Structure formats: C-alpha cells, structure tokens
Amino acid sequence: MWWRLTRSEFEKKKGAGNRRALKKIVESGKVPGVLAYAEGKPVGWCAVAPREAYSTLERSRVLAPVDDQPAWYVTCFFVARPFRRKGLTVELLRAAVEFARRKGAKIIEGYPVEPRKGAIPDVFAYTGLPSAFRKAGFVEVLRRSRTRPIMRYFAER
Secondary structure, rough: OOOOOHHHHHHOOOOOOHHHHHHHHOOOOOOEEEOOOOOHHHHHEEEEEEHHHHHHHHHHOOOOOOOOOEOOOOEEEEEOOOHOOOHHHHHHHHHHHHHHHHHHOOOEEEEEOOOOOOOOOOOHHHOOOOOHHHHHHOEEEEEEEOEEEEEEEEEEO
C-alpha cells in the first residue's frame, strides 16, 4: 500500500489498516499483483498495476513518470527467506509482465535499487535489483538518481 497512498494515509493505516485496504482491493476484483507458489503455499509476491493505481510515484521527483505513455508499474516484491537468491524474483517479473500484457499493457516499468557497494540487506531490496530486471528483459531508460534506475519492458504486440 506504500505506493498507493499518501504518506499520511499509509501511516494512519499502518499495519492492520493497510492489510485491510489491500484485502478490499482484492475483494473488489482488481488484481494487485502476482503470487508464486511452492508445494501449494505462497512463497513470493510481485505488485503490478496500471500507473494510475500508484499515486505516490506520480508525486516522486526521482521516480516520476518518464513520459505520458500508458504504463504498468512493478513496485515491490516479497520472497520468503528459503526461496531467496534462487531466481524467483526474475520469475515473478516474467509473470507480472505476462499478466500486464494480457491486460493490454505495452510498457511495464520498474524501479529497482542499485546497491552502492556489494550486496544490500534483503529488506532494502523490496523494489528488486537491476540484475533481476535485466534478466527478465527490462532495459534502463532513465536514471534521475545514482541508486534508482527506471527500467522498462516493452511488450511485443
């Protein structure tokens, strides 16, 4: 919900309130992302939705829209600890691209974090790493910050 709300709304709903807000989106029939399963249990998540779902990005100086082309955004990931560093983020990205393409997306955009020196703690990589985006076919299109490339996948039609 971080990307969908203003800072004050997010803080006001922190915890259970944000979980309820996400559940409400799901119950409305809107699909806020894709899940990865292992042995019938969810082990990974990737948020993906059209640009208009993420008001925070519209207000960001660093991650503001590149242009006025309609785009879907990949905003965050969660991968359960036993499944990290096994390529699941790349698979989630591929699934997010396919989902967005089926919904008519021609551009899918992401905002990974570029580690400054070596590896970064997992908690700070929730938007993904550029290497995973590249492996999934994304290309860097703009960088307004040293550590935050804007990457795009151009869907074939």
